[in-house]
Amino acid sequence: MATQKVTVTLTVNGTTHTAEVEPRLLLVHFLREHLNLTGTHIGCDTTHCGACTVLMNGRAVKSCTVLTVQADGATIKTIEGMAENGQMHPLQEGFHVEHGLQCGYCTPGMIMRAAELLARNPDPTEEEIRWGISGNLCRCTGYVNIVKAIQYAARKLREREQAAAGS
Amino acid sequence: MEAEVRTPPTICGMGHRMKRKEDARFLxxxxxxxxxxxxxxxxYMDIVRSPFAHARIKSINAERALAMDGVVAVITGKDLEKYNLHWMPTLMGDTQMVLPTDxxxxxxxxxxxxxxxxxxxxADAVEAIEVEYEPLEPVIDPFRALEPDAPVLRTDKGKTDNHIWHWEVGDREATERAFQEAxxxxxxxxxxxxxxxxxxETCGCIADYDPVEGKLTVYMTTQAPHVVRTALAMVAGHVGLSEEKxxxxxxxxxxxxxxxxxxxxxYVIAIAASVLLGKPVKWIEDRSENLQADSFARDYHITAELAATKEGKITALRIKTLADHGYTDAAANPSKFPAGLFSICTGSYDIKHAFVEVDAVYTNKPPGGIAYRCSFRVTEAVHAIERMVDVLAQKLGMDPAELRFKNFIQPDQFPYKSALGWEYDSGNYPAALRKAMDLIGYEELRREQAERRARGELMGIGISSFTEIVGAGPSRHFDILGIKMFDSCELRIHPTGKAIARFGTxxxxxxxxxxYAQIIAEELGIPAEHVQVEEGDTDTAPYGLGTYASRSTPTAGAAAAMAARKVREKARKIAAYLLEVSEEDLEWEPGVFRVKGAPDKSVTIQDIALAAYTNHPPGMEAGLEAVHYYDPPNLTFPFGSYICVVDIDKGTGQVKIRRFVAVDDCGHxxxxxxxxxxxxxxxxxxxxxxxxxELVYDEEGNILTGSxxxxxxxxxxxxxxxxxxxxVTPSPHHPLGAKGVGESATVGAPAAIVNAVVDALSPYGVTHIDIPITPYKVWKILHEKGVV
Incomplete structure (x- = not known):
């Protein structure tokens, strides 16, 4: 069932990659198998769990439901691209401080989804956070501390914004 | 109430809210x-799966698949049969197919x-394999399985019916009498x-057989790696897989x-494939395979009865249960406990007489009977007793809290011997329920409920005062495949005073x-930051039975404390040598030995660690390390009281949980x-x-909830x-007074929720609802009972 391969170019976490891929190759497999970015996980086959969430041109997408060819020319950000100079992003910090992770499997997807949420709504209510992450399943935490982690990050990011505006 | 904190934050022993050391790599x-x-x-391995619940395999044709570019092999039951690997034992002594031959x-x-x-x-090749089946009559309903004309499923075992085992505990006659006199x-x-x-994360593995060394390495999603190694050696020893390899x-x-x-x-097919091909083979199941084929939990059909005086003193409990195990008993219980710890079903109550029996049957469903975040059937037990107490309260017209207080095992009765043979280590049930009631404002809620009822609104309050039984186990009772259920810690202190600790969990x-690092910090005063914890590699970790049934803290946590205490005893000897005093002249505070009466004369644990390798006393072995295999003297009995408040939408049947207060007690x-x-x-x-x-099957055995x-x-x-x-009610026998907590809430919560929903509907004659309480189920009840 091998089909003719297609050339795609993607910018992932700031690095541009050109590759020959099968048209059916899922983005999540491209990231994990071709680029060895294994921080993005697979948890279901029906787009329900959100473990594979990444940012595509700034939007959170479930990379198990995106074909690599659909991402041709796109800018992708994965969990590996969140920290800057080894410093945790406020969301990573929030998950650590608020104990927002246990087994860690849903965490990268949860963080990427939350990143988009906070980019669109810097000061979400608890209700908005809960609805915002309702496409991401966590089996360990009961979501309580995930909500707190996102609130922590929202606070941090706002403070950072204010500091930047003030200086 | 926090546990007493004895170490400063720089050491971070017990009681500190230390941020997790493992977080960074995940983040x-x-x-x-x-x-x-x-x-x-x-x-890569992928699997062809049966579309039928019960069928004879007439033929398997893999020609088209084998002709595909990139397909290396197709393995069937016939291939495994040549090595006698087509069947394997389950942990419960039953047998399970690896791949079918017929x-x-x-x-x-x-x-x-x-x-x-x-x-x-x-995946393409899986689609290309042609299997011809002859469908057979499936047995789906466990009650049907016991009918004389039901197809017999396990003829391979020489069975003439579908009954697997009968298990009973308690005094049948005394319980019978108590019921007659009630x-x-x-x-x-x-x-x-x-x-x-x-x-x-679903299940999967990479089997990596090295044909030159004859060594098999398996990376596997397993909670019990050591048991897996031994089981593999037992099952595949005859084909040359020896445990050290x-x-x-x-x-x-x-x-x-x-x-x-x-x-x-x-897992077994991937291992066989790797051995046959001499290459690493990865198998990762997808979510549908995970839900449709991996072990299920529960599936208990319970008939429960309580006997009581008219004042509400419970006198006896009787339970009869039918357990649907699928086509083989692949539960993961301790060997001597086919129904797990279901006999904890007398719960938090002082019930003089009890009798419980469970019968297990085969059906054409996936095998299992494993736990779902629960210590071997404890959820089933807790659900039964906590539901029944409410059924009784409703019958007596008594407040369910009052009925619980009336029947609780009292704090001065511990250690308490239950009618079904357990010795509860410690508890204070009235205190936990009182605290939950105060936190939620129970009396005020009851007043509000009365007002709402008068207006025709549906509001319910449910209580669950559960007792768990975790930490298997004392080895005289508990084993898996004959291996006693101890657990272990191997602790080494490095010359610079840092440590590595390895565990069987x-x-x-x-x-x-x-x-675990905090436990060692507590016992040795070495900062938890400086204690590296490793688990999961059978070549390096000490033997242990793994992590499930809330057993890690009760067993391996205790082993950590005991190993650390052994290290401290040796450290005391070295300290005495360094300070030129006798051991009796030393006193310990976290991280330091001081000379009694001369507190400025002291050595730190770090000084001692260095001396253990550079300047240890003559005649003493060098190094500072210890191993401890901890065999608990008893199980631990965490408990708690949960209160749930629900409001029900009459139009849609939707249940909204307004509040849920959980008071837990897991000791220190x-x-x-x-x-x-x-x-x-x-x-x-x-x-x-x-x-x-809920995993739902139709009458043909088709799974309706497979993704x-x-x-x-x-x-x-x-x-x-x-x-x-x-x-906080410490365990009297655990070295740290701790009990285990991972599963308490899963065990205790469902009954509180059901009790709340039934309470809301009780004015309309509802006495019970089976879980899951879906909006449709409630909507039907509302219509059947004429509520709307």
Whole structure:
């Protein structure tokens, strides 16, 4: 069932990659198998769990439901691209401080989804956070501390914004 | 109430809310789960599965698949039969097919495996394999399974019916008499449905056989790597896999909850494939395979009865249960406990007489009977007793809290010997319930409920005052495959005063790398930051039975304390030598030995560690290390009281949990932050089966909930906002006074929710609802009972 391969170019976490891929190759497999970015996980086959969430041109997408060819020319950000100079992003910090992770499997997807949420709504209510992450399943935490982690990050990011505006 | 904190934050022993040491790798996307591992030359395996629940395999034609580019091999039961590997034992002494040679026994059963160079090609090849089946009459209903004309499923075992085993405990006659003499008797059928743990990471492995060394390394999603190694050696010894040549590595695990205890056929096929091909073979199941074929939990059909005086003193409990195990008993219970610890069903109550019997049957469903975040059937037991207490309260017209207070085992009765043979270590049940009632404002809620009822509104308040039984176990009673259920810690202190500790358990998110380090910090005064914890590699870790049934803190946590105390004893000798005093002249405070009466004369644990390698006393062995295999003298009995408040929408039948207060008591707390996290997660996995989850089969044995489309896990939107609190009643026999907490909430929560819903509907004659309480189920009741 091998089909003719297609050339795609993607910018992932700031690095541009050109590759020959099968048209059916899922983005999540491209990231994990071709680029060895294994921080993005697979948890279901029906787009329900959100473990594979990444940012595509700034939007959170479930990379198990995106074909690599659909991402041709796109800018992708994965969990590996969140920290800057080894410093945790406020969301990573929030998950650590608020104990927002246990087994860690849903965490990268949860963080990427939350990143988009906070980019669109810097000061979400608890209700908005809960609805915002309702496409991401966590089996360990009961979501309580995930909500707190996102609130922590929202606070941090706002403070950072204010500091930047003030200086 | 926090546990007493004896160490400063720089040491971070017990009671500190230490941030987790394991977090960073997960947060940076650098966790190492099994599917993240790639070996040179690795092949991929995919599995052909049966569309029928019961069928004869007439033929398997793999020609088209084998002709495909990239397909390396197709393995069937006939291939494994040549090596006598087509069947394997279950942990319960039953037998399970690895791959079938003639019959399939449930839908989604493994039929054949494809090995290919790429996972996409493997999936294509699965589609290209032609299997011809002759469908047979399936047995789906466990009650039907016992009828004389039901097809007999396990003719391979020489069976003439579908009955697996009968198990009973308690005094049948005395219980019978108590029922005859009772003022009041209540009886209720309770079904606890088949559910699935559905950890977000599915199961999988990489089998890597090195034909030159004859060594097999298996990276596997397992909660019990050491047991797996021994089981593999037992099953495959005849084909040359000897235990010293098997290394099982359990890397980071994306949630376990009991689902990663069994040894699934997929693992064994991948191992066989790797041995046959001499190359690493990866098998990662997808979510549908996980839900449809991996071990289920529960599926208990319970008939429970309580006898009581008219004043509400419970005098006897009687339970009869039918357990549906699927086509083989693949439960993961201790060997001598076919129904697990179900006999904890007298719960938190002083019940003089009890008798329990369980019968297990075969059906054409996936095998199992594993736990779902629960210590071997404890949820089933707690659900039965906590429901029955409410059924009795309703019958007597008594407040369910009052009835509980009247029947609780009192604090001065501990250690308490239950009618079914357990010795409860410690508890203070009235205190936990009183605290929960105060936190939620129970009396005020009852007043509000009366007002709402008068207006025709549906509001309910439900209580669950559960007792768990965890930490298997004392080895005189508890074993798996004959291996006693101890657990272990091997602790080494390096010359610079840092440490490495290895354990026989395996974290799947519980935070062992932090909590075990805190235990060692508590005992030795070495900062928890400086204690490296490792688990999951059978070549390096000491033998242990693994992590499930809330046993890590009761067993391996105790082993950590005991190993650290052995180290401290040697450290005392070295300190005495360094300070030129006798051991009796020394006193210990965390991290320092001081000379009594001369407190400025002291040595730190770090000084002692260096001396152990550079300047140890003449005649003493060098080094500073210890191993401890901890065999607990008893189980531990965590408990708690939960109160749930619900409002029901009359139009839609939707139940809204307004508040849920959970008061837990797990004895001394190692890390309050982690304990709270465990309770949040446990509550959510109690809420899930109470309200949403069920594995449903039609009468042909087709699974109707085979993906996340239909098997509903709670999202952040449905999940209630949990309110948690604690009482502290230490275990008298555990070295740290701790009890284990990972599963308490999953065990205790469902009954509180059901009790609240039934309470809301009780004015209309409703006495029981089986879980899951879906809106449709409630809507039907509202219409049947004429509420709307």
């Amino acid at each position: 940076f996307g650098k966790g190492r789960y099994v599917d993240d591992i790639k070996l040179p030359g690795m092949l 019959r399939v026994m449930y839908q989604a059963q493994e039929v054949a495996a494809v090995i290919a160079t790429d996972r996409y090609i493997a 003022d009041v008797v209540v009886k209720q059928q309770i079904y606890i449905p088949r559910i699935h743990v559905a950890s977000i 098997i290394r099982v590595i359990s890397p980071d695990i994306g949630g376990g909850f009991g689902g990663k205890v069994p040894i699934y056929p997929g 395996k974290s799947q998110g519980q935070g062992h790398e932090t909590t 707390v190692i890390n309050p932050m982690i304990v709270e996290g465990q309770i949040h997660g446990g509550l959510t996995m109690g809420f899930a089966p109470a309200m949403m989850e 996340f489309m239909d098997y509903l896990l709670p999202t952040a939107v449905e999940t209630p906002r949990w309110e948690t609190a604690r009482t």
